[in-house]
Amino acid sequence: MENNLIYFDNNSTTPCDPRVVDTMLPWFYQNPGNAASRSHAFGWKAEEAVDYARGQVADLISVESKEIIFTSGATEANNLAIKGVFEMYARKGNHIITLTTEHKAVLDACDKVEKLGGDVTYLSVDREGLVDLKALEDAITDKTVLVSIMWANNETGVIQPMKEIGEICARKGVLLFSDATQAVGKIPVDPKATGVHLMAFTAHKMYGPKGVGALFVNRKKPRVKVVAQMDGGGHERGMRSGTLNVTGIVGFGKAAEIAKEEMEADAKRLEVLRDKLERAFEERLEEVYVNGSRTSRMPHVTNISFKHVEGEGLMMTFNENIAVSSGSACTSSSLEPSYVLIALGLGDDLAHSSIRFSLGRFTKEEEIDRAIDLVANGVTHMRDLSPIWEMYKEGVDLDSVQWQEH
């Protein structure tokens, strides 16, 4: 990574751990085989490597190797779960329940399901970003085939009460799918103990390579099946055709093995650093708001709104030094602020003012210290430039101003 550039965007993607890279290297040239080639040693060796990695990945989430379907990433795994269940269980019903704060890969797959004649309920969340369990239970009907709720949110890090959700789904007899992309490899995730029947996750959010992910599909009690969304050679027990990305899968396996060993220590260390960052902003600056639950959330993430400062402008004050992301409209192609933050009940103004800091395994404490100064100075600079900050300081009620909306 660039020498002085601080990377606080680990929820977008994590750097590939050098130990993972080392494990992958022999699988580019020395061992070129296709894992589906049954007639020669190159193929056998590749298949063996994939089996080993499958075991490592399965082990991380305490499931069986056969329950892991490799995909190109979490987006594909999300699509396979939602569309695959919808198609497979069409006789039982056509209703899917999900949250308004899900990732686009889930929301857009649900949108497709609706176009195919499905019925989707989008549950809202509370101010903390958490699902209302009663509303979930009430939303389940005899036509419901799937509940799709993400384990941890990508923008806020808020962790849903998966255990309670699992109990509701078990009681009602519906399948539960979770997009656990942000959680796996960072916090303990055990789908079977939680009552999750299908679960999507990906290597590049846990210090593995991009381009490889997985869908966990429960095999026993209940035996879950999905209709393949990619047709071809019948790989991955017929659920996902396409030549396996052997190199990527080997890296995914290694990343899972390392995560299993180190995630607890990483989480503890990062939580301390995250809290230090948050506290420093709260102490040094006025009008700082942490978005989402502060108790049920990932240890390495904070999503903060610096009121009366626009997020993209703020980022420009320090983006030569720190990489973060913002829920501001100006960073999106749609010019709409983050729908996740809006769903939490934040006003558009606070959503425009939000910055997500997501730390990672390679974050150092000195980077936190540097970032505190750079960001706090940036906020102060931008507030000096901000007419609404001036009005706020003069005691003007901003809600009473007649704005010229455009």
Add this chain to the structure above:
Amino acid sequence: MAYSEKLLDHFKNPKNVGTLDKSKKSVGTGLVGAPECGDVMRLQIKVSEEGVIEDAKFKTFGCGSAIASSSLATEWLKGKNLDEASTIDNMDIVEELALPPVKIHCSVLAEDAIKMAIKDYREKNGQ
């Protein structure tokens, strides 16, 4: 998004940041945009008895392009009479700062703020 050198310079070293006394007859104020939209621009002009803009100040809540657009607008306003100032077109700002298409609205906001400040001055002075 990669921004032009000129835009980055206006963002890093904004010109004419500040506040003029809006209660004065010689000052015209334009306040456009809304916090919910992610940008609010306040542009003020101070007009001499000869009708020339002798000072211009701005404060902007917004992205880098919005801040640079307003900084540039204040530079252009100084020394112009009101009729000349009225002819500043948002596309001139787009061109000067090489604004990408998604940021054109920032230049529109600046043009609106200029027009509103001139209107405010004229109304105050019965013109």
